[in-house]
Amino acid sequence: MPRTSRKRSTLANRAIVASAALLLGGGGLVAVNVYASAGEGDSHRSAPGTQNAGQWMSTIDCPDVATRDQLTNVPEAARPEVDRNLALIDSQITEAYKRFADERAQIQRDPGFADNAILNPLKDKRAATLERIALSIGRVAERPQGLEGLAPCTLRAQGGQGQNGGQQGQNGGQQGQNGGQGNGQNGGQDQGQNGGQDGGQGDGQNGGQDGGQDGGGQNGGGQAGNGPEASDFVDITTVQPNVKKARTARGGSKGTFSTNCGVNEAGKFNSDNVIVAPGVSNGAHHMHDYVGNQANDAFATNDSLAAGETSCRNQGDKSTYYWPVLRLQNGQNEADANADGGGKEGNVGEIQTPSQVTLTFAGSPKSKVTAMPRFLRIITGDAKAFTNGDANANASWSCTGFENRQLKDKYPICPEGSQVVRSFKFQSCWDGQNVDSANHRTHVAFADQNGRCQNGFKAIPQLQQRVVYDVPPGPGFAVDSFPEQLHKPVTDHGDFINVFDDNLMKKVVNCVNGGRTCK
Numbered sequence: 001m002p003r004t005s006r007k008r009s010t011l012a013n014r015a016i017v018a019s020a021a022l023l024l025g026g027g028g029l030v031a032v033n034v035y036a037s038a039g040e041g042d043s044h045r046s047a048p049g050t051q052n053a054g055q056w057m058s059t060i061d062c063p064d065v066a067t068r069d070q071l072t073n074v075p076e077a078a079r080p081e082v083d084r085n086l087a088l089i090d091s092q093i094t095e096a097y098k099r100f101a102d103e104r105a106q107i108q109r110d111p112g113f114a115d116n117a118i119l120n121p122l123k124d125k126r127a128a129t130l131e132r133i134a135l136s137i138g139r140v141a142e143r144p145q146g147l148e149g150l151a152p153c154t155l156r157a158q159g160g161q162g163q164n165g166g167q168q169g170q171n172g173g174q175q176g177q178n179g180g181q182g183n184g185q186n187g188g189q190d191q192g193q194n195g196g197q198d199g200g201q202g203d204g205q206n207g208g209q210d211g212g213q214d215g216g217g218q219n220g221g222g223q224a225g226n227g228p229e230a231s232d233f234v235d236i237t238t239v240q241p242n243v244k245k246a247r248t249a250r251g252g253s254k255g256t257f258s259t260n261c262g263v264n265e266a267g268k269f270n271s272d273n274v275i276v277a278p279g280v281s282n283g284a285h286h287m288h289d290y291v292g293n294q295a296n297d298a299f300a301t302n303d304s305l306a307a308g309e310t311s312c313r314n315q316g317d318k319s320t321y322y323w324p325v326l327r328l329q330n331g332q333n334e335a336d337a338n339a340d341g342g343g344k345e346g347n348v349g350e351i352q353t354p355s356q357v358t359l360t361f362a363g364s365p366k367s368k369v370t371a372m373p374r375f376l377r378i379i380t381g382d383a384k385a386f387t388n389g390d391a392n393a394n395a396s397w398s399c400t401g402f403e404n405r406q407l408k409d410k411y412p413i414c415p416e417g418s419q420v421v422r423s424f425k426f427q428s429c430w431d432g433q434n435v436d437s438a439n440h441r442t443h444v445a446f447a448d449q450n451g452r453c454q455n456g457f458k459a460i461p462q463l464q465q466r467v468v469y470d471v472p473p474g475p476g477f478a479v480d481s482f483p484e485q486l487h488k489p490v491t492d493h494g495d496f497i498n499v500f501d502d503n504l505m506k507k508v509v510n511c512v513n514g515g516r517t518c519k
Contacts, residue, residue: 016192017105022034044136056113057107060224060483061123063152064388065089065130066439068278070144074137074438080279081136082438085129087277090482092129093153094285094345096122097483100155101226101346114155124285127151134331147173156387177474225488226346228411233475236398239405245364246451253363255512258519261312263292263354269325271341272298275377275495282340284383286347286480291357293320293499305499316504323361323424323494324383324480325351326469346487347480356468361461363512364428365451369459371505373499377436378444378463380426380494383519386485387497392441395492400468401511409490413474419420420477426492428462429453463496 005413023088065071066086074082097116100107107114120251137144211463248254268290274297277283281298290296297306300320310318334351336342362371382392396406399414399419406423414420427444445457453459473478480485483492500508509519 003046006367013419018294025516026442028066032439052053057100057104057155057157059113059156059387059486060091060100060118060153061382061387062094062122062126062485063150064384065133065147065150065440067388068147068150069394070147071133072437075141077140078124079438082133083276083278084280085133085136087283088089089126089129090277091284092122092125094483097226098345100311101483115209119153119155121431122153123151126153136369137495140177160252167377211230226483228478228488230475232411232478232487232489233413234343234407234410236402236405236414236418237437239402239407239412241404243404246449248363248365248451252365252451252500253368253459253513254515255363256517257361257516259312259314259317259319259338259361259506260361261310261317261359262519263357263359264289264291264311266311267352268294268296269336269351270297271339272296273495274298275436285345285482286323287336287341287351287384288322288480288495289325289351289354290320290322291359293318295496296320296322296497305375305497308499316329316501318499318501320497320499321494323422323465323467324492325481326354326420326422326471326477328352328477330472330476341480344482349478351470352471352477354467354471357466358464358468360464360466361512362464363461364447364453364459367453367459368513369403369428369461369509371509372430372460372500372515373435374433374498374500374502374505375442376430376444376460377439378426378496378498379493380424380496383482383490383491384492385490386481393490394425395489395494396425397421397489397492398423407489409488410490411475411493412478415474420471420475422465422467422469422492424463424465424467424492426463426465426494426496427459429457430460432458461508465494 066467071082072163096118100114103113103117107118127148131152132156134144134147136268141400158268238397244438264458266361269287270290271282271287273284273288276300281300282297292312293300293305295304300308305318305320312318325347327347329349332350334342334349335518336351337348341347381395382388382390385393390408393408397410397412398406401419402412402414403416403421403423412420427446429445429447434443445453445455447453447459469477479489479492481487481491498505507518510516
């Protein structure tokens, strides 16, 4: 896709966005129409006289099929068909959300309309697709039971829960992976979440209410009507320091290896996801930024990745590193405004080039590390965490100069002169056998809160990504997402496929285990 020029935000853009968000004492936000843009149509505005008729429905909430126990051990022979059908389920939700977004006023007047026009047809499509998944597995192994129970979806009310989906409101204020806690004072309505691996705290004072009047702001909705909204942002200066690190024991590995792969200067984007939806165009339904391997698309194979060009300075690193693009929602259209993964799915605004991307492989605080196998695939974070709940949410948000304060379920408002930082720490324990798994998660794991790998898993070099952006202070930016995820910050995620050559991977391991700092 051609790249439009935007390396840095213009002063005009800064003025437009900064003037739209006014900070109050204590880091509160005036809920104004921050995101009104050329991408926002009348169909996304509430109908006159309906705002107080009842709870405003904000999104479609469906059970995430891919994470269910029945699909954690899909036989290899069935995997291609299962993956294609899982991607089809994502497309079905996307199509249903588009109808929902266009018909919000009608749904508000007549809740039964949603069942008849949106939810029941979606249920039928999902049921047929789930049956195909069960049949494909049943041809080569025991047929999974109970998948049909995952067909129904619900509408989630503003600040509420779906009946059958992620029910993430229950997670408000729950403890994160290594001890961080979300405040969730108003019931954890937007995860309230989560702490994650670093023990960072999500501020969650208002629970990230899923709201405004129509999913994107109090006065008329977000760009394309699907968020984010003002309460998804928090002033980083009001967040208390919350980063904790496990102490490195005598047998630990203190070294690091850094690889420089640029900031995607070439503008490589697509809305594919070769890990989750191989062979399916637009399998992600949102646009990804790529650094490293330049051959990555939905149809990439291990052989084509190994033969591909790389943006990495060290040509022995042909790995692929990708994450959702970050857009400045300033009313300016991107080149993909009418494309799949872009404006067609509510991902609008100017794609921002990072000012810096740092890729570092670090050691284990408790042991030496072993080499990653070539073509190991790792996903960190959860693109559907808003509806799934925060169990797999892992990305962090902060600002330069404040990186001892990490947010999970909020975007940061950075002071003038400070830049937005996205951080991803990938799983650092490997099962010793598999380069992937049916749900793309169970072959790798995070270390426990003391830094140890459990259950026979081996420590591997931990990929730590840091992506920095020079964007205007205040609300006005968001990551791309599946439409029904409303551009929530908790849905941020990163993907990695290891295509280091053997010699360079040996160097990585030796540097990390030897306590050296290498590039």
